[in-house]
Amino acid sequence: MFDSKMAPGGIVIPSVTGATATLPLPSISLTSDNKRSWLRRAAPCFAFLAAFSTAMTLLLVWSEAAALRRQAFDKNLQRDYVLNVSMDNSQLVSFIREIHLKRTTGEDSSNVTESPEEKIITSYFKGKRDGVYVEYISRPGAKSTTSWLEHNYAWHGLLVVTDFRAFFEACRSKRHPKTRVLHACLSTDKDTRVITYHQEAEVRVTKLDEGPNSLSFSDEGLPTMILQCFPLYSVLLAYNHTNIDYLSLDSTESSDVQVLDAIPWDTINITLLSIRWSNHHNEQELNSLKEKMRIKQFRFVEMTDSGRLMFTYSRLKI
Numbered sequence: 001m002f003d004s005k006m007a008p009g010g011i012v013i014p015s016v017t018g019a020t021a022t023l024p025l026p027s028i029s030l031t032s033d034n035k036r037s038w039l040r041r042a043a044p045c046f047a048f049l050a051a052f053s054t055a056m057t058l059l060l061v062w063s064e065a066a067a068l069r070r071q072a073f074d075k076n077l078q079r080d081y082v083l084n085v086s087m088d089n090s091q092l093v094s095f096i097r098e099i100h101l102k103r104t105t106g107e108d109s110s111n112v113t114e115s116p117e118e119k120i121i122t123s124y125f126k127g128k129r130d131g132v133y134v135e136y137i138s139r140p141g142a143k144s145t146t147s148w149l150e151h152n153y154a155w156h157g158l159l160v161v162t163d164f165r166a167f168f169e170a171c172r173s174k175r176h177p178k179t180r181v182l183h184a185c186l187s188t189d190k191d192t193r194v195i196t197y198h199q200e201a202e203v204r205v206t207k208l209d210e211g212p213n214s215l216s217f218s219d220e221g222l223p224t225m226i227l228q229c230f231p232l233y234s235v236l237l238a239y240n241h242t243n244i245d246y247l248s249l250d251s252t253e254s255s256d257v258q259v260l261d262a263i264p265w266d267t268i269n270i271t272l273l274s275i276r277w278s279n280h281h282n283e284q285e286l287n288s289l290k291e292k293m294r295i296k297q298f299r300f301v302e303m304t305d306s307g308r309l310m311f312t313y314s315r316l317k318i
Contacts, residue, residue, distance in 0.1 A: 081195075082191045082192070082193055083191070083193070083194070084191075085192060086190075087190055087192075087233045087237075087264075088233070088234070088237060089234075092192060092230075093238050094238075096182070096230060096234060096238035097238040097239075100182050100183065100184060100238075101180040101181070101182055101238060101239065102180060102181045102182070103171075103177075103179075103180065104170065104171055104172070104173050104174065104175040104179055105171060105172055106172075106173070106174040106175070108169070108172045108174065112148050112151045113148060114152075115145040115148060116305055116306050116308070117145045117248070117274055117304060117308055117310075118148045118149055120301075120302070120310055121245075121272060122149070122153070124272055124301075124312070125245065125272075128153065129154050130156075131153065131245040132155070132157055132243065132244055132245050132246075133146050133156075133158075133246040133247070133248065134157055134158045134160065134232075134239075134244055134246075134247050135157065135159050135160065135247075135250065136186050136232075136247075136248065136249050136251070136259070137159065137160065137162070137163075137166060137248075137250045137251075138161075138162040138163075138185060138250070139250050139276065140163055141166075142166070142250045144159060144170065145248060145250075146246070147173070154176065155176065155245075156175075156179045157176075157179055158179070158180050158182060158235065158239050158241075159179070159180070159181045159182065160184060160185075160186060161181065161182070161183055162184070162227065164225070167183040180239060184228050184235075185227055185229040185230075186229065186231070187229045187230060187259065188258035188259055188261065188262075189231070189262050190262040191231070192228070192229065192231065192234065193228070193229040194228055194229070195227055195228075195229050196225075196227075231262050232260070232262065233262060233264060233268060236268060242267055242269065243268075243269045244268070244269065244270045245271050245272060246271065246272045247272070247273045248274045248308075249273070249274070249276065251276060257275060257292065257293075260296060265296075265297075269313070270313055271313055272310070272313075273293075273310070273312070273313070274308045274310050274311070275289075275308065275309045275311070276307055276309075277289075277303065277308070278307070279307070286309075293311050297313060297314045298311035298312065298313055298314065299311060299313075299314045
């Protein structure tokens, strides 16, 4: 007969003697194994969440820092900076000459016609050749009035242009090899300034609370840029000419006459001067301008059909 024995695990098995026996079973901890398996599966998710949280935190910190830098930059753009250097400072003159005075490339050729101003210039100088001019163009859409003189009488000079589009157009034009183009504005005093400039259709130079030589504008939706403003005397020194046959101030504002206030007249000679005069000025303002120019020893000649006031330097003591 079979004997059965009780195995240690509690299972009764028969024995050859009839007794029952118990088979041993392995001890299994389901809770511990499941926990380790779940942690292994969840570990990549935890790592991703940690990396994502770190990246987002860094991005937020960078965004805040960038916003602060942008605010500081925008605030700086709204300020005028004055460079405390003299008009004849050698470094300033070299800076204008080497960095800002650009040659023309002659890429664009156009039909050249004689302007009303050039007729007066030709008549006044009796067909003089190799004359020297300076044109300050701060009026949007204004064209140069000296190209005919260049092509027919070999004049050369300096174009000072505030509008960057007009500046690039002037750089591409066909001009005398000695002619230079300068993207800047002319200071109304003896200081060199870095000003805020807003490009749009009604740019005009005026004096605002932020400081002289600020450019006012009406459309806030256009980008702001930086423009340097040099005294006329510094520009003439950079161009290596202190004797100018013809100076043209082409703007919609009579305040451009203030660029003459800083000129040392004992070293600078300007023979013929034209100033654009807007229709919105009254006769009293015109007479006031004539008197101001008379004090500067400029005699009024005539007003052209295009609205230019022509003055000639009298060289006589007032």
